[in-house]
Amino acid sequence: MDDGTHHSDHDHDGRRTQAGHAGHRKGGATWGTAAKATLHCLTGCAIGEILGMVIGTALMWGNVQTMALAIALAFVFGYSFTLFAVRRAGLDFRTALKVALAADTVSIAVMELVDNGIIALTPGAMDAHLSDALFWTALLGGFAVAFVITTPVNKWMIGRGKGHAVVHAYH
DSSP: OOTSSEEEETTSHHHEEEEGGGGGGGOOOOOHHHHHHHHHHEEEHHHHHHHHHHHHHTTOOOOOHHHHHHHHHHHHHHOOOOOHHHTOOOOOOOOHHHHHHHHHHHHHHHHHHHHHHHHHHHHHHHHHTTTTTHHHHHHHHHHHHHHHHHHHHEEEHHHOGGGGGGGGGGG
């Protein structure tokens, strides 16, 4: 794609149309586009991470095992949201998986590093129970900080045609 121009695309009926993704042009990613991509990623990560915490706690696992499960599920759910969307657009599973990995790996990794770092560094949060306000405050606070830190990362990547910008070729 040329800087400053819209790329051509096909609509769902196969007709040529202007894609209208001005927020996804190389070098021209908007903050709104980056925030949407980050929120999309955060949703999958949050579902996976909370589910992992609940499962690990219910099974009375230690902190390391529970956090490992939560991180693994954050990646699974984060990727699955994108995978579902691009499969629905008609991609075969293998191609859709490649798109999801390209679109979300850096975003999920940054988000998980920040979020879990905050939880690990918050005194008492690792030993808090699901019924404790400290657990939820640290977790939700970690998500909020991860969103703030990951949004500029996504803006930078989208502006270079990487990350979430890869998904928009299939919208």
